[in-house]
Amino acid sequence: MFYRIVNDQIQLHLTHPHQTEELFALTDRNREFLKQWLPWLDKVQGPEDSRHFLKEQLQKYAEGTLLTVLIYYEGKIAGVMGFHQIGQSNRTAEIGYWLGEEYNGRGIITACVRELIKIGQEYLKLQKIIIRCATDNARSRAVPLRLGFELEGTFRRAENLHGRWIDINVFGLLLEENSHEPSD
Numbered sequence: 001m002f003y004r005i006v007n008d009q010i011q012l013h014l015t016h017p018h019q020t021e022e023l024f025a026l027t028d029r030n031r032e033f034l035k036q037w038l039p040w041l042d043k044v045q046g047p048e049d050s051r052h053f054l055k056e057q058l059q060k061y062a063e064g065t066l067l068t069v070l071i072y073y074e075g076k077i078a079g080v081m082g083f084h085q086i087g088q089s090n091r092t093a094e095i096g097y098w099l100g101e102e103y104n105g106r107g108i109i110t111a112c113v114r115e116l117i118k119i120g121q122e123y124l125k126l127q128k129i130i131i132r133c134a135t136d137n138a139r140s141r142a143v144p145l146r147l148g149f150e151l152e153g154t155f156r157r158a159e160n161l162h163g164r165w166i167d168i169n170v171f172g173l174l175l176e177e178n179s180h181e182p183s184d
């Protein structure tokens, strides 16, 4: 399959239905961990939901609206990340990510976001990348801060996460402008 090497241990793979069982197993065993910060866990009840996600992401990649990849760590699926909401006209995109709890604390997401920034700049010709995190999601906030993003502001009560309101920090990274003009 099509993948990008991040380092000796990490690869980023385009989504494909053959990853269904492994992705569902990772999601299912990390359900409670991920639910602290992500809203969609209740929608993933069985492997068919993971299969639908993988196919949908691949289709949207073909349409140019997002780029979702599975993170492989030492040959196993460790998490998911990507650019969602790629804005063609203003060449801006947002990065989202998650890892299974057992893969936290190893620098995996920081290395992957660094690689995704390169892809965004070289391939998608982005001029700005955004990361949004809950203000009290310390692990997630640490990622953009480690990579030189700047805090641009806070949306108060931006999201209702399983019954509690959360405030969201918005971090931005301005990329070097290149010669490409907006496509529309």
Ligand SMILES: CC(C)(COP(=O)(O)OP(=O)(O)OC[C@H]1O[C@@H](n2cnc3c(N)ncnc32)[C@H](O)[C@@H]1OP(=O)(O)O)[C@@H](O)C(=O)NCCC(=O)NCCS
Residues within 6 Å of the ligand: 033, 034, 037, 038, 097, 098, 099, 100, 103, 104, 105, 106, 107, 108, 109, 110, 111, 132, 133, 134, 137, 139, 140, 142, 143
């Ligand atoms: C957010 C999330 C991906 C962060 O994972 P993470 O493992 O903390 O982030 P990284 O993979 O970049 O690893 C950083 C950690 O590895 C350590 N580390 C080890 N080697 C490292 C290296 N080479 N480079 C950077 N950090 C390294 C760092 O010290 C840090 O650990 P610490 O927080 O104990 O100091 C993860 O906690 C998660 O999936 N949470 C649930 C879902 C979620 O919140 N998603 C984001 C929604 S906005």
